[in-house]
Amino acid sequence: SNKVEGIWFSLPLPLSFSFLSLFFVFGFGDCLIVMMWRGVCFGGQICRALSSSAGEQQGSRLLGQKGFVASLVEMIPDWIERAVVHKAHDRVHQGGEMVLEVRPENTIKVLSFLKKYSGAQFQSFIDITAVDYPQRENRFRVVYNLLSLKYNARIRVQTNVNETTALESATKLYPGADWFEREVWDMYGVFFYNHPDLRRILTDYGFEGHPQRKDFPLSGFVEVRYDDTEKRVVTEPVEITQEYRSFDYSTPWDIFPDTLKKAIPASTVKSQ
Numbered sequence: 001s002n003k004v005e006g007i008w009f010s011l012p013l014p015l016s017f018s019f020l021s022l023f024f025v026f027g028f029g030d031c032l033i034v035m036m037w038r039g040v041c042f043g044g045q046i047c048r049a050l051s052s053s054a055g056e057q058q059g060s061r062l063l064g065q066k067g068f069v070a071s072l073v074e075m076i077p078d079w080i081e082r083a084v085v086h087k088a089h090d091r092v093h094q095g096g097e098m099v100l101e102v103r104p105e106n107t108i109k110v111l112s113f114l115k116k117y118s119g120a121q122f123q124s125f126i127d128i129t130a131v132d133y134p135q136r137e138n139r140f141r142v143v144y145n146l147l148s149l150k151y152n153a154r155i156r157v158q159t160n161v162n163e164t165t166a167l168e169s170a171t172k173l174y175p176g177a178d179w180f181e182r183e184v185w186d187m188y189g190v191f192f193y194n195h196p197d198l199r200r201i202l203t204d205y206g207f208e209g210h211p212q213r214k215d216f217p218l219s220g221f222v223e224v225r226y227d228d229t230e231k232r233v234v235t236e237p238v239e240i241t242q243e244y245r246s247f248d249y250s251t252p253w254d255i256f257p258d259t260l261k262k263a264i265p266a267s268t269v270k271s272q
Helices: 013-026 028-037 054-075 104-116 177-188 258-263
Strands: 002-004 007-009 080-086 097-102 124-132 140-148 153-161 222-227 232-237
Touching (some): 097 104, 104 140, 124 177
């Protein structure tokens, strides 16, 4: 049973939680009154988050994140190399960012566990991206961002590979990973095997290189233009012409040029 200022109603825990969540969204003014009444209960447990301060909310959420990450390390220690709660001091989002670092061969195993484990249920796939660190041996950090709608939580799974290390595609587990993996392949050159259609997605046909790599030149290798004579788009090597420019660092606000001084009569110039 749940009690709100003397009003009793009996609802199952999921239904009770959903009812009060909707009450919070659509009845914001009444919810403030409930917060002052301090009588809201979720399945018999008092919801202290409604009446607690922002600092207490952040502390409880951060404590829950640390406990969840520690439980993952205990359950699958062979698959996780490092687990941290990043930006634990963030007061805006009340908590930090849960990050798991895994080896390339364990990436799909960890993603599958996070999706199917009843205590996690990260069933929503947000995206895949990558970062290039040329000075490292495994220069590419591939990042998977997942969302659990049931527990309103996000987690980041990341792994490190080089130019020749291939990752298994996550499309069988998350069909939404299809275009994101194509983008990472196109921009960084990270290969995903067992992908149903691993083609370039942002660059043109016949493009050479991977533009988001740090050693890729900003100007690129080729340029595309429309040739009015041939009536088609042509691809040519980049040709950058730089005209000679003489920079004059003097400013007219400090002193008039000599030519203007001679043209302007002295009688028309007012002293400041």
